[in-house]
Amino acid sequence: MEMEYGDEATRRLHLQGISYGKGFDKQALMRLNRIKAAVDQRDLSAMKGNRFEKLKGDRAGYYSIR
Template structure:
């Protein structure tokens, strides 16, 4: 039991956009995100700890971006060149948090 990772508590994440993203947050194995799950988990923790969307501007590698067009109202941060975490920031919380292949 001592080696088990403690499940993180939800603070600023209000909802997940898919069960696979939620699995990564709670340390469950994900076939789809296996190659990026460590970095993705770290980025999800950053979102969960944020008190304002501007908190995610640091580190610069996040590349926090307000999305445009049909995705207006959403934000994204980068996991790597291919994968992003997209979410809606509303009332101090991240909603519909989802790991996506942005290309």
């Protein structure tokens, strides 16, 4: 799946493994890898723990995973 990063720190964490603390890194990398491995948004919405949702308003066309 195509990915856009909200900020440079997230991009570096995913692509270079830059550490921000053990607990945070593990959870964030797991989610980033799930996004990268997904074929389309149905793969992400099937995993209920992702809290995957389509955004509205000025964020239309984007999705959120919390």
